Amino acid sequence: MTEAATPRMPDEVGVPDPFPYMHPIMKKNYGNWDWHDRPRPGVLHHVAKSGDEIWTVRAGTQRQMDVFTIRKLCDIGDEYADGHIRFTTRSNIEYMVDDEAKVAPLIEKLQAEGFPVGGTGASVSMVSHTQGWLHCDIPGTDASGVVKGLMDLLHDEFVQEKMPNRVRITTSCCQINCGGQGDIAVNVQYTKPPKINHDLVANVCERPAVVARCPVAAIRPAMVNGKPSLEVDEKKCVCCGACYPPCPPMQINGDDSTKIAIWVGGKHSNARSKPTFHKLAVANLPNNAPHWPEVKDVVGKIINAYKKDAKHWERMGEWIERIGWNRFFDMTGLAFTKHHLDTWTGARKTMNMSAHIHF
């Protein structure tokens, strides 16, 4: 027995304690903050009950970061800030400083190094995104590429606060939708039932589990060419792709059949209205890498209509609720089709059961 032969047992430390990494002013005033304001886009100013103040400068990152980028961000943090960093839920980086005089040079440095300063208040913040072709095992599209394209397009709206309220955009590379709900959600929408490789199903898939996974009971066991396999009732199939993760021989992706749908009006916050799910705006946009021009065009139209017409503090979904869906489709130039009428469980509750009509 050598020592090298003994594997190291993990130290189950769990969630790390953040206090050793936290800015000293945040640590000192933990739970005792008084108010905040935003002196300019990308900057938060918090004042504690003790009178202590802290300034936060927020900047966009590419989320998928190489060690050179991370070290550059650390160098900036050491030279221009106080060495303490945090990230937001949307992968923006935040530097905290104890002196207002440090804010302007920090902003200047971040901008010079190509990190846009913004993402606060009524801006379009970073797109929350998934893994896509870079790392996922079931993706219909890329994530980082779509996000890069969208944020290039929306850069000006990130660095200023000129939207009616904050705009949260999400992307997802399959219909599981890891990206979550958004004011605008750019999500893969499959359009064809899975193509089944019957030679592989028996060896790769646990067939009863795959049958159970289907939300519309469209999959059943079958013998195909003398081999145990699965078959799909294509009239019932809703092309959701739920069978694909447990059974990769049921290929849901196709170079042409994987499309993009755009959804609007999702909201996490409880401010004013209750949280909402996003609703379908348009489907069947092409998965046109590397620039996704059709997607960018629609997102741009929606953003522009909202920016022009919504009242201050109205989120996307609240704006649409006020103006009505017919005006939303008119203003954005998008089509309203039978596919916008929900057919899933609870669909009836999404219908207008009143005489309230928008003209």
Add this chain to the structure above:
Amino acid sequence: MKDGDATKTVDGKDVHPTPHLDQLEDGPWPSFVTGLKRLRDEGTDSNRRIMNDLLGQLNHSYEKRLGFWKGGTVSVFGYGGGIIPRFSEVASQFPESKEFHTLRVMPPAGYHYDTEILRKFCDIWEEHGSGLIAFHGQSGDIMFQGTDTEGTQKAFDALNEIGFDLGGAGPALRTAMSCVGHARCEQSCYDEVRAHRTIINSLLDEMHRPSLPYKFKFKFSGCANDCVNAIHRADFAVIGTWRDEIKINQDEVKKHIDKVGRKYMIDTVVNMCPTRAISLNDDDTLEIDNPSCVRCMHCINVMTKALSPGDDRGISIMIGGKRSLKIGDLMGIMVVPFMKLETDEDFEKLEEFAENVVEFFADNALEHERVGETIDRIGLPAFLEALEIEPDPNMVNHPRTSCYVRTDDFDDEADKWFERKARDAGLQISAE
């Protein structure tokens, strides 16, 4: 250096041309492609080899509009989860990145770092992985992306030595998220760090040795602005709130009106209150009908100096949020409208409740069913009964509209309600 330069090599091999990815290097937003190329061109020898083939495979995906990774089974010694294994389906063309596993690592609660720890991450991942790290994945993990099976163990050992632990993957307790909260936000209504660490660290076995029916997520937001998207995304959402009156600084109200004007203030604060609980008096003081206020946070968001949450703070707990698979999107349902969270006993009570919910999930959910789906299947009353929670009007938008229910024990249930009301009012009810 742009691709297509035929003279360029990595470790004696030609650099893969990446014409599709090259187009994602222009524009004002930071480019992940430029970062990947920098690892290929300037990284350590192993980073360069991995990244050349990784870029080649990614460009291949852009060209074919298909993904080329498949899953598998990789773990570290002593744990059953926390690694996302990826094996390339086009390894013959791109052999150096044929294994490209991700370590999901739990960040400090609230995502606080200093530059020293971030540099240590870089050193470890440069040595044992590809040099590519994401801050953060949608579950809230730091994602150390791209290493082989051997590197997985080495990187974990090194990260574990400096106090970091793997997060969740598969049918298990997942990594949690908490907002900045108490550390910097005056709207925070409870100690998010303590709640987050208390619950997750008491349930670590469910994270590291996956044996639940499916995933289970906790998220912690300090107020109803819900900055970590808990209601949509967490099986167990903890949202800060308060039960006494909103605090008003009338001088600051007047200053706000002086600055923005009466009309704007009425349009953006008074008229946007979801329960019409706010009115502006003729002398520009603000009046709030607190029993009608639903703690939505809007007016406090607009008037950050004039208004703030009350002093009697605590949490609400909402159960069952999830995304589409299998029965469709669900938001969390209000299950505990209010609970104090200040003393050690309060935190013990929260921990016990969280453990009970997870235990209920483990015992009752079907395979691949989220707890929200279980509740849908069995009905909220059965869930409440199992967790010994009394029904509360705050759990519903409105009472049932369907008459299809058997009500012969209605009077017994009503008695429980009146007893509880009496108890809450501080009255002693005899056992009779």
